[in-house]
Amino acid sequence: MGKNKSKSNSKNQIAAKPKITPYIIVGLVLAVLATVYYTSKPGTSSVVADAPRVPGQLLETRPVLTSALFTGKASLAYKYAAEIPEVIDNQFCYCYCKKNHGHKTLLTCFTNDHGAKCDTCIEEVLYAYELHKQGKSIADIVSAIDKKFYRPYKA
Numbered sequence: 001m002g003k004n005k006s007k008s009n010s011k012n013q014i015a016a017k018p019k020i021t022p023y024i025i026v027g028l029v030l031a032v033l034a035t036v037y038y039t040s041k042p043g044t045s046s047v048v049a050d051a052p053r054v055p056g057q058l059l060e061t062r063p064v065l066t067s068a069l070f071t072g073k074a075s076l077a078y079k080y081a082a083e084i085p086e087v088i089d090n091q092f093c094y095c096y097c098k099k100n101h102g103h104k105t106l107l108t109c110f111t112n113d114h115g116a117k118c119d120t121c122i123e124e125v126l127y128a129y130e131l132h133k134q135g136k137s138i139a140d141i142v143s144a145i146d147k148k149f150y151r152p153y154k155a
Contacts, residue, residue, distance in 0.1 A: 058089045059104045062111040073126065074116040080129040081110040087128055090138050094149035095120040124149055 064085065067078035081088045091106035095118050106124055109115040115122065124145055131141045 058085055058107065060085075060089050060107040060111060062108075064107070064110045065112065065115075069113075070116045073122050077115055077122040077125040078110055081107060081115070081125050084129060084132050087132050087138055087141055088125055090142055091124060091128060091145050092142075093121060094124065094145075094151065120149065 064082040065078055067075045067082065069075075070078055085107055088110070089105045089107040093106040093109055095109075106121065106128075109118065109121040110125070115125070127148065128141050128145060131144055136144070
């Protein structure tokens, strides 16, 4: 009789485990998804967090194109990007060219003609330059840019 009791107890224990396991798996999956979501949002994971930064060292090392190639706001944006590359290199580009074109930072947009064709890139540089002239720190400028330009990415 003792043998039958232990067999029925082990059957009950085995039967109870599948009821708990799906909940644990669902919880773990949700935790992983939440972590991926929150760490990949541009507003919470800016360019600065994507790679270790050395003060004074730019992620984008190619030169900014000359502003003489462009007119209007585009020309001004190229001029400003060349004047304050350390500020622009810390900015996430909200036209999502990092995902669509493999750009490193907002500064990358101005190493080719992409910046001249994109209103988002131009407006970000103009706003960053304005904040820089007001004496704001790079961290404050990054925060203000994120606040003003963030919009969810649409693939």
